[in-house]
Amino acid sequence: MKLSKPKMLVFSHICSPQYVTGAEKLLLFMVRELLPSFACTLVVPNEGIIAVNARKLGITVIVHQIPLVVPLYLGLSHMTNEIGAHQQDPLWLQLIQLIHHERPSIIIANTCVHPMPAIAGKMLGIPVVWTVMEAIRETPHTALAASIIEQYSDYIVGISETTLAPLRTPGMIPKSSLIPPSWHQSELNPESWQQHRINRRRQLAIADEQRLVGYISSSIFEAKGLEHFMQMAVNSAEQHPHAMYLIVGNPVDQGYFEKCIGIARDRGLMERFRWIRFEEQVETVYPAMDVLVVPSLTVEGFGMTALEGMVFGKPVVVYGSGGLSEIGRATGNEAYVVPMGDTEGLTLRVSSLLANEAMMQAIGARNAQAAHEVYGVNAYRDRLRRFIATLAIRGYYPPTVLKGSAPTIYKFDNGVLRPLRSARSFRRAGHRLEEIREVPDVYIAAWPKGAPIGTAYRSRRKGRKRLAGRAGKIGRRRNGVRKQGSLKRRRQPGRQRNRARGAKKKR
Template sequence: MKQTKPKMLIFSHICSPQYVTGAEKLLLFMIRELLPIYACTLVVPTEGVIAAHARKLGLPVIVQDIPLIVPLYLALPHMNEEIATKQQEPSWRDLVHLMNKEQPNVILANTCVHPLPAIAGKALGIPVVWSVMEAIRETPLTPASAALIEAHADFVLGISETALAPLRTPGMIPKTTLIPPSWHQAELRPEGWGQHRANRRRHLGIAEHERLVGYISSSIFEGKGLEHFMEMAVKTAAFHPKARYLIVGNPVDPPYFERCLDVARAAGVIERFRWLRFEEQVATVYPAMDILVVPSLMPEGFGMTALEGMAFGKAIVVYGSGGLAEIGRATGNDAYVVPTGDIEGLAAGVSALLDNEELLQAVGARNAREAHAAFGVAAYRERLRRFTDVLKQQAPRPPTVLKGSGPTIYLFDRGALRPFRTMEAFTAAGYRVDEVRTVPDAFIAVWPVGEPIGTAAAPARKRRRRRAGKGKRRRRGRRGVLKPRRGLRGGKARRGKAAPGGRKRRRRAS
């Protein structure tokens, strides 16, 4: 059957083998919502969980390793040099050839660390959508990172104003669209929450009358604020004997994780803590909690953990880091958003909820309602529809005539570059100078060079001039004076006879 939907090639920057990270989860959600509109193909660097999920949805999956450029996200001085270095590697050639083979109508590059698909797509004239899920680090070179994204993206999707803020330059404003994340409520299986709560709490040794304060992060490292959670917990534990604390996540820095546990050990309350490694099936974990704390110390691109907690009807207390503050404002949770790093404020928010059971239940119920209103799937689909209505108007513009930084102009002909020998050959082929597309030299380098276009007229003229020069030398007389052309006929015989007399006369003249 002939494909009727336009084709979208989607590039995931990672494919975790054990679990789905936040960025992968958001990308997979977007893909599912795009499927009614686009025929999507997912490109991943390795096999992993998101690739398996994509195949279950019926998506073609291509495994091809594409280098990441982390200095672009960190706004470091060597970002351009690292891009240039990666463009000298075989993976760059393979990426360009993959796009040329697949012939997508649009490509989507995910996260700020994944610029190579956008650069290659732009050179091939394919509309580029760049999905930004994190805020570029603030350094003196942040504008340079933003300029690189502006140069290679036709559209930029941001999951929060925090993520889009570094890109809100005059040239980028028309390209940027805010589409916050969402979720499919049915997949949270609300009908099973009661059973999940009972099972988890029994497994953890938590009684129903006790209040469980939770912390969740797929990867636990210092920026996720576990140490602040521990210090908050110690403060609240002293006044709330029924409070228990749950840590969910995979420690990627074991010494840091142990240092965090030492906070509870030193206070003599370690027995009130539980730890679970991160589980993809969060629907079995959130129901066991009563309060969710998100003490992130880094500007979160959005803060999906907090939104998930609200979707499960939980009260939340968060640091106002990046997108977390936006979620708080949108859902009426300003009272439970405290300044980043304010451990006392974190403890005060949790204590207020532990002190008042009625308030705790009311805040959880309100969070569920407000989260659905602001970020539910209906709101997401409407935002996505408005964006795709604009995107569908953009068609690929494959390069026909192009050049790099040098003067040579090429015709892009069936996977090869055919150089025009002269500008006369270029114009004789029916092209105009304003049609020439300038592309990176690294793009020029990946294609074989085909048969040149035009005749080699200049070398032929040079040979005629050399032959004419030899004739002139033959016609020179005794004193280097050119003889008349008409004297050339039969000239060898006459010169041969006159030569001896000539030499005698020259001697007499001397």
């Protein structure tokens, strides 16, 4: 008999219809590698590129809107308030109901800004893997952000030591794993790179003898350092007349983009620059370049662009921000890691490459080899295999009886919470005290309430008369219930009680 694979529900925080961000690309790569071990379903907030690509791989896709909590990533003090506000939103109930309907054995919540699926999963008693693809900002509230991730995760996967650094607490170290990104070499079609180089350079009007220095980012905004690239470019352009410069990306802040382009315009060098919007098929762009520059001004969680440049055999010059420094050390490329913000350092490194064709080619070849050894798919699969072996997979078992901080006990009945009116109702429903699962009050509030089960306890004086009129003798045999939920002793029948009173008077 063939055993079915455990079901994994994977939550992506975004699904861009225009371009694929690094986090989306890495998540889909991981899900693809998990398919031999899990039946994966991808949950996205809207239709977009990774949803289309996931369906091509045979992955079920669910479109479901879930609010993000950006202050968790930014380390802002109001992160808990924002989480609480989202738990009052109808989308919170819809999220819990979605997970309950899908009944996964395990959940993946992707990125620090996407805590709501992790919180819901933990409330439902489902193991949660929280994948961290960015470095939480260092603020006075970073420890609070780390504590939230610790509370609502069973396993943590970081793509670099930089992403895991804020989470290296005693409670999280045992459940943290480092799994850097990788790629599928065959899908980059190496046999087509030379032709792509010819085609793209012809399209951009770049001559064979010219050397093309590239900058690439799915979204162009200030933290991605385009301004620093432009400053490096105009300075090196004067020294190397054969150098040309390519910008690839989609401007998010048009004013900032125009300011950056103005650097070349003011120096009268616009004819040396080319710009194309984001290109999903990177194998058609990287081959055209001779040098790649990644001048990121933020602490990068990893730096997939730099790794891609190495995979395509290019010399890569980067600012030493977060994961970019790690890539440089791991691949022996430290000499081309420049202190963040040092545009003179960028210019010096790029100029040295442009001035020495043989060195440029040798460093590119060395980068390609090192990238495969350190980050190739075989290394990735070994790390992923070891991680999967640590997972404690169990089926989804929704609670049967549960309570919050209030004394009311509820029966979970087909997505509805029905309050049990008395201890007798609890017993007659066939439950035991050890079955009661205590859950946060927000969990109780999230579910619709159904009809109560059983009859409510009445006071001693009025209870017998009212119950007698409804249920005859059953009312006179009714058990009382203490406020704490334990049972009172049976009341003595009237004749025995009178005899006891008479005996007391005689004494």
